[in-house]
Amino acid sequence: MSVDPNTPVLRNCIRLPLPEEELLEVTAKAKDYAIMHGAAMRSKTSFSPDSLNFAPFVLVPSSFPRKEFEKAVALQPIINRLMHNVAHDEEFITTTLAETIKVDEFTANLFNIYRKVLAHGYTQAYSIGLLRSDYLGHVYEGCAIKQVEINTVASSFGGIATHLVQLQNFVLRELGHADKLPNMPKNNALAGLCDGMVKAWDIYAKPQSVILFIIEDVSYNICDQRFHEFYIRETYPHIKVLRRTLTDVHREGKLGLNKELLLGGKLEVAVIYFRAGYEPGHYHSQDEWDARYLMETSLAIKCPSIQYHLAGTKKVQQALAQPAVLERFINDPEEMKAVGKIFTGLYSLDDNDAGNATYEMALRTPEKFVLKPQREGGGNNVYGVDIPEALKRMSRVERSAWILMDLIHPPLTKGYMVRPGAEMPPTIVDMVSELGIFGVVIGDADHIIHNYQAGHMLRTKLSTANEGGVAAGLGALDSPYLIDSDDDDEDEN
Ligand code: ADP
Ligand code: MG
Numbered sequence: 001m002s003v004d005p006n007t008p009v010l011r012n013c014i015r016l017p018l019p020e021e022e023l024l025e026v027t028a029k030a031k032d033y034a035i036m037h038g039a040a041m042r043s044k045t046s047f048s049p050d051s052l053n054f055a056p057f058v059l060v061p062s063s064f065p066r067k068e069f070e071k072a073v074a075l076q077p078i079i080n081r082l083m084h085n086v087a088h089d090e091e092f093i094t095t096t097l098a099e100t101i102k103v104d105e106f107t108a109n110l111f112n113i114y115r116k117v118l119a120h121g122y123t124q125a126y127s128i129g130l131l132r133s134d135y136l137g138h139v140y141e142g143c144a145i146k147q148v149e150i151n152t153v154a155s156s157f158g159g160i161a162t163h164l165v166q167l168q169n170f171v172l173r174e175l176g177h178a179d180k181l182p183n184m185p186k187n188n189a190l191a192g193l194c195d196g197m198v199k200a201w202d203i204y205a206k207p208q209s210v211i212l213f214i215i216e217d218v219s220y221n222i223c224d225q226r227f228h229e230f231y232i233r234e235t236y237p238h239i240k241v242l243r244r245t246l247t248d249v250h251r252e253g254k255l256g257l258n259k260e261l262l263l264g265g266k267l268e269v270a271v272i273y274f275r276a277g278y279e280p281g282h283y284h285s286q287d288e289w290d291a292r293y294l295m296e297t298s299l300a301i302k303c304p305s306i307q308y309h310l311a312g313t314k315k316v317q318q319a320l321a322q323p324a325v326l327e328r329f330i331n332d333p334e335e336m337k338a339v340g341k342i343f344t345g346l347y348s349l350d351d352n353d354a355g356n357a358t359y360e361m362a363l364r365t366p367e368k369f370v371l372k373p374q375r376e377g378g379g380n381n382v383y384g385v386d387i388p389e390a391l392k393r394m395s396r397v398e399r400s401a402w403i404l405m406d407l408i409h410p411p412l413t414k415g416y417m418v419r420p421g422a423e424m425p426p427t428i429v430d431m432v433s434e435l436g437i438f439g440v441v442i443g444d445a446d447h448i449i450h451n452y453q454a455g456h457m458l459r460t461k462l463s464t465a466n467e468g469g470v471a472a473g474l475g476a477l478d479s480p481y482l483i484d485s486d487d488d489d490e491d492e493n
Helices: 020-036 066-087 090-097 105-120 158-174 178-183 189-204 222-235 246-252 286-297 306-311 314-320 333-342 353-364 384-393
Strands: 062-065 127-138 144-151 210-214 241-244 253-255 261-263 267-274 301-303 346-348 369-373 402-406 413-418 428-443 448-462 475-478 480-483
Touching (some): 020 158, 020 413, 062 066, 062 428, 062 448, 066 090, 066 127, 066 306, 066 333, 066 428, 066 448, 090 306, 090 314, 105 286, 105 306, 127 189, 127 306, 144 314, 144 333, 158 178, 158 189, 158 222, 158 448, 178 480, 189 210, 189 222, 189 267, 189 301, 189 448, 210 222, 210 246, 210 261, 222 241, 241 246, 246 253, 253 286, 314 346, 314 402, 346 353, 353 402, 369 384
Parallel strands (some): 062 480, 210 241, 210 267, 267 301
Antiparallel strands (some): 127 428, 253 261, 261 267, 346 402, 413 428, 428 448, 448 475
16 A cells, blocks of 8 residues: 555654664564563464464554543443444344345355344343454544444454563663653553453353353464463463364254253353354354354353344444434434544445445545455455456445445554564564554343453554554554653654
């Protein structure tokens, strides 16, 4: 992606560049610190279950406007409630996804489970959402945050993000900038998310029951997942965490007399935390879909339950961005205004007049947009000038599997990105950061009993990359260094 040369650059946390010797020394230390504190992942290129690489990270924390950070934090409980209400609005979910499921097989499969669950009635009234709302600052509106997407399934990096603050604290101290630490907000994502799972376990109220993590066949982001598991066992020694793939659950899972989910005929599952199951590749055959359905009809509390999963689709996000629709879910006019402001333009590509108008607009000015399918996990979107060709390949009906969104133009930061196997020392690059705010919400259709914000994460990518997935290898983990717009900092550069 080309970057407008006039894009503002945020003031750095410390003066760069660092002298080469100092840079080499602190980078080598930081890499070891990362591995030793679990800011790490399994290698995709030379995978071994016995070893780790450090996860790509940004050496010095990237700047983020304090006001916007605080706004995102304050909004999270409102967004939690919004998503909870959306998930429990059967009519809205059904009509919003009606066109999409005609052409998107994966969403249709999820929807099919939803339909069957509705037909039989929910076995478990409670759901737990561990959400992450992602934002980019938008330079054309004074760097105001705009929501990129909301994740309701497998919202990752709460574990590593919590430890990354310590890593960057260490780096700043090493560089003689301990005075900067107060501008790095504390991050309790791991505790907040895991405590949420345990609150759900408490609701289930069976002392011998376990928490089940649904995992991929191979977990590259193993540390992030293990942080959750180990935190639960260390903080709540009486609770066991099990890890199983969808295929395992198909083989081992059964429902008991009261529809309890039983593994291996005896272990009862209280809470199911999905770290897999959000993309088609996780379902190798009908077996995995059957396992998902089995879990969905069980008494276990699902994170997310199927209605939450569907509420997190891009299509639902697009529908919510229309003020008339948002009104249906948020009563308070002030809250409505605040949430409305974080949405950027999102447009339907359904097979109707509005969808056709979107199509024409995308062909006229593709550089203003990003085209998104109903997928998670990065690498699925189509950007700018590539959009017309992609759209023209689709039939009118096929387009309804996608939505169109205004491109957000984030400010730049400058810094060092450190990645495994890359040349040393790192060089200064232009970067942009995406802020993720975690939220926990637990309730049934009528009541919310827990609703709180739970920490944050920052993911930073090269300004020239369209996407910055860390697992996908394009982004790096980071934490925000909060700056005030009226600061007159001597380290400005
Ligand atoms: P996924 O579910 O694959 O994570 P996202 O909607 O988060 O899908 O898009 C992936 C990435 O693409 C984001 O992390 C961001 O870097 C970039 N992106 C998505 N939407 C926009 C947008 N409207 N403007 C600019 N960049 C975007
Ligand atoms: Mg995303």
